[in-house]
Amino acid sequence: MRAFLKRVAQPLLALLAFLRRENLLRLMAAIVALVVVGAAGLTVFEENRSFPDALWWAIVTVTTVGFGDISPTSLGGRLIGVVLMFFGIGVLGMFTATIAGVFVEKRLRKERGMGSYDLEGHIILCEWNNRTREILKDLRADPRAAEAPIVLLADIEAKPRAGIERAATVVMVGDRSLDHGARDAKAVLSVLTVESLNPAVHSIVELASEENVAHCERAGADEIIVGAEFSSRVISTAALDHGISAVLRELLSAQIGHDLITVPVPEQFAGARSSICSQA
Structure with missing residues (x-):
């Protein structure tokens, strides 16, 4: 009753x-x-x-x-x-x-994407440009994220509800409409906002200049990717080891070839030293 x-x-x-x-x-x-x-x-x-x-x-x-x-x-x-x-x-x-x-x-x-959605453990992509489009394609090509909920925050008049408080990962791509200094400043402010709303979220931010890495680290970013620096290192490596860029492209993209993934450490190996380390 x-x-x-x-x-x-x-x-x-x-x-x-x-x-x-x-x-x-x-x-x-x-x-x-x-x-x-x-x-x-x-x-x-x-x-x-x-x-x-x-x-x-x-x-x-x-x-x-x-x-x-x-x-x-x-x-x-x-x-x-x-x-x-x-x-x-x-x-x-x-x-x-x-x-x-x-x-x-x-x-x-x-x-407008502002409906009430009870999402938890989802991925949030900030900004919409060619770089974000490729990120989204890679995420959907990966079986682990093929059906996972992904929230896209674009530069629109009405701001949708992203549910940052319950998100697992937030990816902040640089705003291509701004110069390098303003782009990185906006990225740092975005990291501060995200980390204040959800300190447990895994925040990934793209910077234009390596000079602003320290600011992003103090803001609490978990992973910082400097696009120009990464590209320069790939080019310099490919100049000495021809074809290495194709290998890296295949490993870093879920759309083609093999993938790089992380897996939990088996219990029998937890805390153990590898043979290479012991020999060193």
Whole structure:
């Protein structure tokens, strides 16, 4: 019995919270008061009219349905009818407009990616450019992230809810529309924001200059990737070891060839020293 009451109470409490949040309780109270006062006034001016009949007439009048089965004959009753008609149109119009506005806003929020999503352990990609597009392709090509929820934060007018507080990983790609200094400054501020909201998240940030690595480290970034530095080292290595860039490209991309992955250390090897280390 208690479980049944709980199942019944939850939808009712949710409905009550919705009505309170959208300020619909006041409009509903105004409609009820208008109907009751109008019905009571009709019984005063027309003594032969019962309250149930007057209540029915008030509801029909407020909703402007106008069945015509009951109509006031006295001057006072007709004046009450006029008041109910005018106020009924206004109050009901506000009520229906509020309901329609809720559904329209919900649809717009969904189209803008601002709906309520109960995500946890997901990946967040900040910024949208050619680099982010490739990152997304690689993530979807990897079986470990093929079906994982990924939230994309782009530079749009309406900011969607990313659920940073429950995210597992946040990737902050540099904003290509800014120069190197402003790009890295924005990246550092983004790291500070992310780490303050969720200190447990694994934050990965892309920088344009190696000079700002120390700032990102102080901000709490877990992994810092300097694009120009990485590219320079790959080029210099390929200049001496021809073809090494193709090997690195294959290992670092889940879309082609083999992959580099991390796996948990087997229990029998935990804490043990490798033979190479022991020989050294």
